[in-house]
Amino acid sequence: MASTHADVAVVGGGIIGSCVAFYLAKRGADVVVLDPAPGQGASAGNAGMLVPSQSVPFANLTTVGAWLGALAHRDSAISFRRPLSLNLLPWFAHLMIEARPGRSRRTTELLYHLARRSLQLYGELVDTEGIDLPLRSAGSLRVFRSASGLLRQYPVLRTLAGFGAEFELLGPRALRRAEPALHTGLAGAVDFPGDRSLDPSRTTHAIADAARARGARFQADRVLGARRTGGRVESVTTDRGTVRARWFVVAAGAASARVGRLLGVRLPVRPGYGWSLTYPTDHPLLRHAVMLEEDHVVINSRERSVRLTTGMEFGGTTHDEPRAGAAPWLDAVARSYVPTLPARETAAAPWRGARPMTPSGVPRVARVGANVVAATGHGTLGMTLGPVTGQLVSALVTP
Numbered sequence: 001m002a003s004t005h006a007d008v009a010v011v012g013g014g015i016i017g018s019c020v021a022f023y024l025a026k027r028g029a030d031v032v033v034l035d036p037a038p039g040q041g042a043s044a045g046n047a048g049m050l051v052p053s054q055s056v057p058f059a060n061l062t063t064v065g066a067w068l069g070a071l072a073h074r075d076s077a078i079s080f081r082r083p084l085s086l087n088l089l090p091w092f093a094h095l096m097i098e099a100r101p102g103r104s105r106r107t108t109e110l111l112y113h114l115a116r117r118s119l120q121l122y123g124e125l126v127d128t129e130g131i132d133l134p135l136r137s138a139g140s141l142r143v144f145r146s147a148s149g150l151l152r153q154y155p156v157l158r159t160l161a162g163f164g165a166e167f168e169l170l171g172p173r174a175l176r177r178a179e180p181a182l183h184t185g186l187a188g189a190v191d192f193p194g195d196r197s198l199d200p201s202r203t204t205h206a207i208a209d210a211a212r213a214r215g216a217r218f219q220a221d222r223v224l225g226a227r228r229t230g231g232r233v234e235s236v237t238t239d240r241g242t243v244r245a246r247w248f249v250v251a252a253g254a255a256s257a258r259v260g261r262l263l264g265v266r267l268p269v270r271p272g273y274g275w276s277l278t279y280p281t282d283h284p285l286l287r288h289a290v291m292l293e294e295d296h297v298v299i300n301s302r303e304r305s306v307r308l309t310t311g312m313e314f315g316g317t318t319h320d321e322p323r324a325g326a327a328p329w330l331d332a333v334a335r336s337y338v339p340t341l342p343a344r345e346t347a348a349a350p351w352r353g354a355r356p357m358t359p360s361g362v363p364r365v366a367r368v369g370a371n372v373v374a375a376t377g378h379g380t381l382g383m384t385l386g387p388v389t390g391q392l393v394s395a396l397v398t399p
Contacts, residue, residue, distance in 0.1 A: 002241035004219065006032040008397055009236065009243050011223050011259050012251035013038025015200070015382055016375050018208040019390030020251055025214035027394055032245070033211075034221040034238060035252075039204045042253055042382060045276050045351040047298040047309035048203075049289055050122065050196035050384045051140060052115035053165060056156055057107045057361025058272075058312070058379065059098035079323070081273075081315030088314060091270050094359035105159060107361050111381065112163045114388050119196060121387035131210045134202050134302070140195035140289040141170075141179060143337065147187045149294045157190065167192050181286050183337050197289040197300050200383050207386070219243075226262050232370045233263050247397045249373045254354035256364075256376035265368045269377045271354035274311040277330055278351070279342040281306050286338065295333045306341070308334045312355075326350065355379050365392050373397060 008024055010017045013035030024031045098104070125131045144150040150169075157167065168191040170178060175189045208218065221238035228234065235244040252259045254271035286301035298309045308330050313323070327350045335341045358364060358377035363385060368374045375393050378385050 004032055004217075004241065004243045006030045006217070006243070006245045008032075008247045008249060009034060009245035010249040010251055011035070011236070012249075012253060012256070012376075013208065013218055014041055014043035014251070014253055015204045015207070015386040016253070016378065016389055017249075017251035018204055018211060019386040020249055020375055020393045021211040021216040021218075021390075022207055022214065023387075023390035023394035024397060025211050025216040029397070029399075031211070031216040032243060033208075033216060033218045034223055034236070034243060035218070036220050036222045036239075038218055038220070039201060039208060042274075042353045042355050043204045044201045045309075045353045046200050046274070046355075046380075046383060047276070047289075047307065048198050048200040048300045048302070048383065049140065049298060050115075050119055050135075050198065051192070051381070052112050052119065052384070053140060053142070053160065053167070053192040053195050054291075054380065054384075055108050055111035055115055056159070057098070057104060057111065058357065059095050059107065059359060059361045060104045061099055061101065064096055064099050079311070079313045081313055081323075085315055088270065091268065091359055094268070098360040103360070108159055109163050110362060112160065112165065115381065115384050116164075116194075118385050118388035119194070121391060122196070125207070125210075125387060129210060131206055133206055134199045136197045136289070136302075138197075138288045139191060139193040140197065140291060141175070142190040142192065142291045142293050143175070143182065144187045144189060145185075145294055150188050150190075153190060153293070165192070166194055179287055179290065181338055181340055182290070183339060186337070191288075195289065197302075198383070199302055203383070223259055223262060226264070228264055233372055236262070247371050247373065249375055249393060249397070250368075251375040251393075253376065253382070254356045256356055256374070260368070260374070263369065263372050265372055265374070267364055267368070267374055267376060268358050269356045269364070270314065272357040272379065273313040273316065273352055273354050274309060274380075275326055275330070275350055275352040276307055276309040277327055277347045278305050278307045279347045280304065281342060285340060290337070292333065292337055297330065297333050299334055299338060355382070363389065365389055365396075367396055
């Protein structure tokens with residue numbers, strides 16, 4: 001069995017682990033990233049959005065109401081895999097506490113400013129570091145079927161405006177001019193010009209390659225256990241050998257709670273499963289990334305494909321297939337907004353993956369042990385917050 005030594009061992013090679021590795025390697029640290037399938041999981045199948053506009057956490061009263069409704073309706077975008085696990089109850093109880101208006105607003109402010117800083121760092125990765133990232137700068141549209149749905153957004157918009165967010169309300173005609181491919185019968189939209197979109201898989205691999213260019217090593221290891229002495233983690237055991245390091249970073253996404261237990265720390269992360277469909281195209285179908293707010297669906301059009309993303313399902317395992325009827329439902333909803341969507345038969349197989357959710361919606365980016373740092377719990381904002389998380393972890397890990 002092989003033995004590896006490093007200054008820092010990062011467990012997880014998705015967008016968060018890759019950004020952590022990049023910023024640590026840029027600082028001069030000897031970094032090894034441990035992941036049996038780097039760049040896969042949620043970092044590959046997500047919507048590909050960089051969205052300060054989506055900084056309102058899931059811990060809010062509106063979402064709590066939707067979750068309670070999901071107990072009776074299996075087919076909603078927010079759902080629970082049956083049978084319900086009693087292990088989720090303490091986590092949801094914590095979430096309901098965090099959903100109180102004052103706490104939710106403070107969380108929104110924190111996430112918004114982190115997201116804005118992270119988008120600045122994405123720009124620096126391109127302009128200063130020379131990393132080829134497929135960023136689209138057209139912004140995003142939050143689209144509504146009904147005027148009542150748009151009116152219900154006003155409290156959220158007032159909150160975001162208080163933090164400095166820029167947006168424009170679009171009526172039916174203005175929406176048609178902004179995005180001609182959308183159905184003509186929509187009530188309106190909110191245009192967030194500061195949002196960005198990208199290809200998540202290409203972006204994750206590009207940042208990982210930049211970390212490698214600065215000396216970081218990526219090993220296809222699965223962490224199985226750890227050796228601890230005097231409160232410190234001395235090494236981890238993997239399916240390929242032993243890895244010794246001065247610092248260990250848990251950036252394993254939805255698997256972070258399991259990895260944390262191996263390292264002797266508790267992380268309040270639970271998987272929230274989403275699913276997506278990706279269709280090949282000859283050209284971008286839409287000018288903007290589009291969020292179908294009332295149906296909880298995101299449509300992100302890229303140069304050679306368009307991806308539909310939805311779902312927040314709790315319970316089950318990573319091996320479960322998307323629930324029966326999920327793909328036809330997602331296709332039908334998206335097609336009712338974008339009639340020119342390619343034929344359903346052309347789509348790749350439905351993808352299902354897990355987002356790392358915390359009760360508050362705030363990622364856990366902190367020292368959680370003598371030489372263990374957590375970088376997890378980003379929920380639906382993993383792509384958005386990748387660079388700022390990498391920079392924060394780099395500051396937490398002392399030479």
